Amino acid sequence: MFEDDETLQMYIEESLDHLGDIESDLLTIEEAGADIDLDLVNNVFRAAHSIKGGAGFMGLTTIKELSHHLENVLGLVRTKELIPDSNRISVLLKGFDELENLLKNIETSNDQDVTVHITALEGITKASLPEERQGTVSEMVDIVLEDGRIFPQVSLFDMEQYKSEGKNLFLVEYDLINDIQRKDKNPIEVLNSLQKTGTIIDSRIDFDSVGLLSERSGPGRIPFQVLFASIIEYDMTDTLFDIDKKYIHAISDDMVRTASSSQSEVEPAAMPSKEQVAETTAPVTASAPEPVVVATPAPEVVVSKPVPVAKSISAKEKPKQQDKGVVISAKPQTSLRVNVGLLDTLMNLAGELVLSRNQLLQGINSSNSKATELSSQRIDMITSELQEAIMRTRMQPIANILNKFTRVVRDLSQQLGKQIDLVIEGKDVELDKTILESINDPLTHLIRNSVDHGIETPAERRQMGKGDTGKIILRAFHDAGQVNIVISDDGKGLDPDRLAESAVAKGLVTEQQVDEMTDKQKMEFILLPGFSTAKEVTDVSGRGVGMDVVVTNIEGLGGIIELDSTPGEGTDIQIKLPLTLAIIPSQITSVGKERYAVPQVNLNELLRIPANQVKEKIEKVGDAAVVRLRGELLPLLDLSEMLGIEKTYLDPGSDEDKSDRRTNMADRRSKQHLFDEDGNAIESSGNDEDQPSQREPEDRRYHASSAMNIAVVSAGAFKYGLVVDQLYDSEEIVVKPVGRHLKKCSAYAGATIMGDGKVALILDISNLAQMAKLSSVSDVGQVARMAEEEAAAAMDKAAMLTFKNGDSEYFAAPLNIVERIERIQTSTIEPIGDRKVVQYRGGALPLFELSQVSDFQRLEPKEQQEVIVFKVKDRELGLMVTPPVDALEVSLDVDESTLKQPAISGSMIINKHTTLLVDIFEMVKILNPQWFKEEAKVAAEMAESGEKILLFAEDSAFFRNQVKTFMEDDGFKVIEAEDGLIAWELLKERVDEIDLVVTDLEMPNMDGFELTKRIKSDSKYSHLQVIALTSLASEAHIEKGRKVGIDDYEIKLDREKLMKLIRHKLDLK
């Protein structure tokens, strides 16, 4: 085999380059079918051909053979003797695949068995030929030159083929030493230039003649023979080849001899294959060293080393061959093609840089501050430009990887019996080489998914009323400084409910969680680890480790992945990637004396908890500290604790960093034993006033600088707050790899050099989470849920309508008693006495405003007036309010006392505003007492005829009071219970008195379901009817309730309906 690494490397690179385009070309050829695009076929043909040409020269016999057969088939396609149907293209594709494989493992290529491909290719060739020519396909002939030398083993078929095309055949003998080496040419270049004027059928180095010649004359020739077919006439050839005419032989028919007849004598002269070299080297070295010297090493060796050293060269020969694996395995991918223009720019910039440096030095030496300043500015500019230009050298068009998906889709869809068109858009988009290489696998996975799970079979598609052929669009584009890759298919889409079902079945989430999730959230289940919806594991889609790996990969690159799907219509998967990995924007933080960079892609927001709120905001769930952020529980990781660094704080007095001895994040003087600044334990009751001498009056722990700085970060399934000492600016940092000794410190993604020349470590957010054994979002969700349930037990949720009265007064009313919201023209309002009404739906709607019932602002008259229409006692009335009017769901954490006043049942905080809860009933009662005469009568009657007693279990004091008031207003007697357990105890004691049970569902200790179950399963109590009060009635809840025996449901705060129901249950009017 050829030993010149450089030439070999060049050959491999070029060949792989050729192969790069072949796939898509072949697929296009396949698509075109009989309607052959000659240019394309020629392209592929030439590629196969160049590979073959080089392989002959390098002694890569297997590659040569394979490419030769590929070429044959392509030749027939070119002459339209063969129609490239799908099967044939498949064979070709496989052949080229194998070829690529061989090229990538060049050192073992000669030992590979490619007979499968060759037989398949030969089959195609033969089948398309007339009988009499079939034999030529595999027939090999030798060409005998005038001087008796032989060019062995040429395919007769080839020669015939070219002759039939009207081409002349030549055997051109270059001399590797004189014609190529001395002229500073490269054999590959020579072959390439020959390709432009004709076709190389075969090439070899005639080692056989080398020995003979060098014995005779001084400077030896190494004939490099090329069998060449061209339309050029023999007379013209010397100008073309630029060598002496005597080395150009026109091939005539009588020079051709069948190989079979001369096989035995020719064998030793023929190009020895690798094994043969190994066999023959040893014996020949001893007797005649010269031929062996040239037989294997590169031409350079021959020229530079005088003959006497030959022995030592051949001695070194062996180890070199063994080393070959190492030498060649330097993968071709490690080189990069760079636009020459770009290189020139770089050179220019380098020149500029040197110039500016000189100016700078001059300026400094002559203490000329003006010159120094100028040149430093220049250097600044040049550096930026240089940086950009160097970046550009790393940029590669995304087409390099997108193109191969055509093949992936084609093969897969054939395998799965689907019809799929792949449309690729935005091939010119450029991405950093490293990113490009790393997104290959994730993208392949996604495409495979689309083909396998996304697109339906033609039959299924017809049923859905879609065309037989599915469509996958692969689109790359720039957006906002990022590269976006979108994979959309028009397949069946993701079924959120099936995903949710599967997620529940796998225990990834609970049913309850699923209930409250949006479809989009459910779809994102497929990104979770260990999730695969494929009904059966197919060869195509892998083994259920899938999307999560994709997510991890993409995120490892600083990218994001997003899903969007409409069941039945298709799925869009969007990947956003940074342009480059080398420079990343990062948030600089510090812990202790060191700075740490948090990549911006991981950063969601920065959070600063003022010192005096730390205690309230930081909660403990189990052992873990959490912070409540917009209703969500966020686990906290203390970076100093994670890394084992001493915390510091900025001493407000001296402005110095001092070490912080707090051990607990929420520790704000809660300990009995405090330490003073010197670390001495001080007996303390935990009260500031006890230590006036040691402490400044304003304790540091309450000082502004003692605030807690949290970087809210997320990575993959993790989201958490990283507690750091200080937060600094966001900076663009250059990522530098760290040494091998630090590789096992998984907390860092690398290091960077800060402006002051010091090194800062870059944190690996995902690994930090794993180190802390932080559970992923789903688990955190669970933790959060548990905590929320705890909270919810104490706090009920309700849908409220919020509105304003005037500019500054905020109000809310239960949404369920609201009929409508109207906007009316003020001019249509008619004052009647001290009342206002408006003509409304054929009747008069009485209008009120809050200032009529209590001490609130009067509304300013406006052109239009917003009116909330309530229905009370089957009569409508309108409350005039100030917009915005908004409906939202809030946790009822009601303060009943502070702002209590007529028609206001309490106050709560909604969206940072103190909001008053309007008691519509009370309001109506104040305004229209006559409406309630009926009730008063009923209540009075009931009081006379014997009281009905209700057992009412409700944990929220607010609701308990509210509902109890309703009931008592209507003449019922109420026994209250704070939770189910208390209700149960009360029931046991007073079962004889109680007529009806009304219970809340979610309560601590014992919930409404359990209470009902006990009541209904005990014959002593089972006669009692149970009405459940709920704030949010979901189908699942109602079903669950029915199972345990709840008789009816009513929504909290819907007074009228509830009372009606109670009366109905008790057979009252």
Next chain:
Amino acid sequence: MADSMIEGSSVDLEFSTFYVGGALCGINILNIQEINKHFEITKVPQASEYIEGILNLRGRIVTIIDLGKKLGLDPVTKGKDNRNIIVNSEDEHIGLLVDSISDVVIAKSDNIEPAPSNIGGVKGKFFQGVLKTEKKLIGILAIDEVLKD
């Protein structure tokens, strides 16, 4: 590598010698990239205990190893004589923090004797050999072994 040279016929070798934890050690000068006194070292929490930290050496991140700790001797005492010996190993620059630098010693490769299994409490595997001069005994460090993590 120095190894191959020691095996052959006698060749003059140069060793840069230095003190670490009281012991006098040497490194073949060909292995040394530079010797400096940059101590703007960034600590790397969670790293092995012998890692002093990382350093910016003209745009490269260099890991600094406390050679004393690495060899199992006393940690390097911080002082004005401290130096980082930057060596090149497996395409990477690594700094060895030593107590102080001593002379460059020229020796015949013949004079280097195989290392005993234990030199002053340091495992023999860390040494290529021992060089005896008139006054002192110099342990020649086997850099690759020392830098194994």
